[in-house]
Amino acid sequence: MCSVDSLFLSGNEAIARGALRAGVTFACGYPGTPSTEILEVLSATADRDGRVQAEWCINEKVALETAIGASLAGARSLVTMKHVGLNVAADPFMTLSLTGVNAALVIVSADDPGMHSSQNEQDNRNFAKFAKVPMLEPADSQEAYEFVAEACALAEEFDVPVLLRSTTRVSHGRSRVVARAPVAFAPRSYERSIDKFVMMPQFARQRNRLVLERLAKLRERAERTPLNVLEAGTADLGIISSGAAYTYAREAFPKAWFLKLGMSHPLPVEKVAKLYRSVSRVAVVEELDPFIEDQVRALGLPVVGKEAIPADGELDQEIVFAALEPYLTRRPPRRRRPVMPPAARISAPVPAEPQLPVRPPVLCAGCPHRAVFAMLRKHKVSPLGDIGCYTLGALSPLDSLDSCLCMGASIGMMAGMNKVLGRRAVAAVLGDSTFFHSGVTPLIDARYNETDGIVLVLDNRTTAMTGHQGHPGTGVHLDRSAGPALDIERLCQGIGVRCETVDALDTEAFESALKRELGAQGLGVIVAFAPCALMAPGEQQLTVDEERCNLCGLCLDIGCPALAPGETAVEVSAACHGCGVCAAVCKRGALSVAGEPAGTP
């Protein structure tokens, strides 16, 4: 078909080969025109050399979460989707900007100007600005091929996911590609870091400042990167463009100066200023939204943009020529000096009095989640987490949750991580309401993609964190009337996933269920069932045998607000629910519930 060093590839083929060259070893996505062939080519090539795992996921959200898990596990990862797919994946995408990555994570968004096979024409360059992440826009197959490695390097240098935005004419256009030497990449190892990957408010605020600082550094990079080229011309016309639109403009005005943006977010404003010093007329040629144009106008610079270039549909060289040609004979605007945007101020953290003990929210006394975390810690199971009260399990002293990204992300992230590490390295923990919100689809995906892992659904029969709202698992409606309640275990059976329901507060039963799962292969779900302590008043009394208690601290290590060290033995406050989790961890039988010592050997 073509020689070894000169291939004739579609943009999608080029992205796939570019991913292999860049050392991408995990790729996933959901099919959508014009993005689909990327994974198909990757998978076909991967089958030959066996280096890459590639899979279709159930949807774009789960695909991104799976790729995030793979990136955390240390594999360079790629996720593909069409433009509207990023709407589905927007929840993990927006917070991923805060957490950053481990190994590189490249998100390919293939837009469809002209809506050849799409329900809308949204311009996903806006997502790069929205999430404050860098965006690369290849204009042809050679760039599509090379930009994957560029994106990987950027991702790792700046600890940021990178958006690689293609359009129909890039993805489904074909052009010559000269192969480049493979990029060396050593897989990274995973390290637990809750202030990076558990996005509860106190950590998210810190990360958000880093996002703003990172954006400022990316602006500097956009000025220096060879992907953004100022190409000298002979005509008194400068054109700022990117992607496929650049090729049309280049052909329409071969003598013009060009600012060709391969990295189109953030915008290199100094380079824009330099173009304005070279020519007296500047136009922005871009498909769809005035994404670049608005930013140029914000510099106070006169520019020809969407008043001439259509704001909808695809462009071509004739449209571009006809649109800009009349301006060449008009008198050029006089103003050529930009007003540079000031650096954004980042608010200072609220000054805390350093000597004062902080009071983070804690799992309530009697909370059944505590029982689960104590047991997971005992068996050295480190789960990826989700959004709900149980996110608090990430904090000291339980220290038993590694991530919190967005609703339902735990299962997809587990899938990606376990796929890369090739074993049941991590589990997933999510609540009942979160499971119904966004946990069912990734569970179906895990079944479909034959993921190994343990999913723990902490079923406390309510949406606890927000104040005990009903959900499909309880059937309780907004007006508290009863409706049909879905059974998680039967739902899992329907999906074809092994599932067992146990009483979260029955230490023995829960431990044996966990042990069974730990000894098993494949995918399993444990529903740890026990109503929220705030809805079910405790009926049992905890007593302390002061003779036996030696204040070893094991019970204090489960972080129950009802337990405190006294002078000679632990003291129990009135907040105690009598759940018995402390009694179960006590090795001296000093704590007992309703007179019965629990958990003694």
Add this chain to the structure above:
Amino acid sequence: MNGTTTVSFVGVGGQGVLLAANILAQTAMAQGYDVKASEVKGMAQRGGSVLSTVRFGKLVWSPLARHADVVIATELLEGRRALPLLAPQGALICARTIISPGSVLRGETQYPQDIEAAAAARSVTLLLVDAEAVARQAGTVRAANVALLGAASAKLPFNEAAWQQGLAAAIPAKILDVNQRAFALGREAHLNEEVTL
């Protein structure tokens, strides 16, 4: 600012901080003031720090203020933590209630003992109230938030009738009685203390 008075309520989730703030807001309205309030309560039930702000005056624009004229604290550490929130010459009305956070319980940190000195260093007028003892006397320790508000009430520019309207508007009828008693006992106990606002 601009003739608006700001009262911030701080405490631990579950102590009735938001209810106390609502009573004050209702009272200020009963007295004919414009009122705005805001609260941060997402984690309120999980024993975290809670902050609720009530602002009243002839015309109030913002529901939020960086500094408060009065801070009403239902817990000692939270009162201590709130000292930087107070405007100069502000007043801290603080319950003597102690709820040790986990790090203190586990011996990793020390519960602060310096609230008087820290308040004095900032020229903040401090009124310490045995809110739980007063509430117990009224019939339930759970009314400590309202007992504390009673203690603070003598220092706020509302008449008795307005307070009663505020209590009735914010508290469920079933427990209004015991709260009215707690409020009255708190108010009596501190009626003559020197707290200039």
